[in-house]
Amino acid sequence: MAILLLEMSVLAAKKLSKLGEIELRASNSAGRFNQEIGGGVLDGLKRTFQSPYLLGISGFILLYSITSTVLYFQQAEIVNSTFSDRAERTAFFANIDLWVNSLTLFFQFGLTGRMMKYIGILPVLSLLPLFSVISFAALAMNPTIVVFVLVQVSRRVANFAFARPSREVLFTRLSREDRYKAKNVIDTLIYRSGDQLGSWGYAGLGALGLSLTGISWLTVPVCVLWFGLSIWLAGKEDVD
Template sequence: MTSERPATGATSREGLPWLPALAFFLVLTAYYIIRPVRDQLIGAVGSTALPAFYIAVFVATLLLAPLFGYMVSRFRRAPLLAWSYSFFIACLVAFVPAFLAQDRIGARNLGIVFFVWTTVFNVFVVSLFWSFMADIYDSVRARAVFPIIAMGGMGGALFGPVITSTLVSVVGIAPLLVVSACMLALALVCLLWMSSRQPPRQGAAVVEDVAIGGSLLAGIRAAWSQPFLRNMAILMLLSDGIGTLAYALVADAVHATMHDKVAITQFYSRLDLAINLFGALMQFTITRWVLVRLGATWGLIIPSVVNVLLLLWVAAASGFVLAFPLPWFSGAVAVSVSVITIMQVVTRGMAYGMTKPASDVLYTRVAREERYKGKNFVETAVWRLGDVLVTSGVVGLRALGVGVAGMALISMCGSLVATWISHRAGTSPDLLPEADIDTRRAA
């Protein structure tokens, strides 16, 4: 049985979130160094390969869900972090010889393996990080500090593409994987230090850091049986559509206009930089205010409303390309300034800049088992199921003669439903109550 004690002195114990912000900076730096490396493989083959890639990702995440459930059930928090992050660090180093031989292996063959691994890397490493954050902050405190931690991540999401864009033409692609591994190792050091000093929470109480126990498949069952997790799973499927649609269409444009793997890597790194600058702008200007003043529910609703308006614009002006040059994007001006690319920048920027911090705040109000197992299942297998459905849908609709405008209108309907589901998720009856703010400050 897990022992509990009041959260006396919690405010002074938690202090400023500078160390979690630094850790998230390092995690996203590691990911955004290798994301353009992955995307140059996609740009080399086009969006027709995406359904197969995403099916492989979905199968991999589905198979890994019971393994993750086993680790959560059997290991305390520190060993769980150490084993998970160390596995991905070792894999990064192991991929170096493959990229040295990329021309012999082929972009498609290497692409499907590295795409699957990188996508699993992203969802598991980031999901585990936020499960850990939800374990050490209660809901009221999380609304204030999670945007700050997310800003640290945005810093890494900006720094990673800069490293890639700067170094890829000097050292090549393969050495970037070693740089990414070093960043992830530093992040692990920060997380282990925090784990040793900050015990987990259950509601407003501090609890003992023990293995969670329970069933290996508890996360899968919870995603269908509990109202909050079920709503979050539906929201994940609906919200994923617009970003994946934009990603597929941009991949087609890159495939049609660019053929050099270094140039494609640079383009995607600069596109990521633009997306993350927008996300950072959200963090600095509105997200923290929304979460503290309006609550996490509005942090889910507002991006869905923005998506509806954005998709209406795309449907009306899908072929529109801005006339002024953007030398930042070098030889891919038509791709970089098209409405589709603007859609990708805004939707992904909103997702990382507001939706993610808001959803992670809500996860502080569920039990520890659902916080790790249920959250991980929703943010891995359910997310990747959405990728499979959307990319397959894009291929199917294109075969039927449906253009970008038609796809945008279909996605807009999904965003309208997502707005309603966002409200249901934020007001789910199974969420633990928030501590009274005045009582929390006095604790």
């Protein structure tokens, strides 16, 4: 199965490469994209912190990364307290991955593109933050393995099937320089900073004596802020 999917990916990449060469030749003949971007190695970092739009995208990525890290640590607590056997934990995570991958494939093939085409980017982009508000509230009220499974599957599916494709669409509004420079900063520095901040925050709140329930309640307003930011980004027209 893995070999078959990899071969399909290779064929798709070859086809895209040929189409890209045709498009590039047409663009060059029309006088577009025939100049190098130029600039310095730190330009992407500067632009990321100069543009309100890029800062908004950075905030979206940062909040996603922070909440994912919080959920990761909560996962360790809930799963370790439920399953004592390593084989049971492995089978449990494998089943979650199966559900996530199957549902993501279904939505990406049949729904995501149509949603963005007919109802716009706003509902698609804001779906993950909205699910996150509900998810952490549910974990705060009932931190059980059943609730955790529903939260983990719904969040990961919402990310892979909806948030990630719509998030990439946000970059199509940018100039070539920002797409190739600032995007790299956001996808690496900002994303990994969120991981670290989430780790420090969770450890700090735990040191203060907050339980899984208390941390979940504190994460809810963070997700509300994230939801508001997604609405702002979707409706933003001036990206300078």
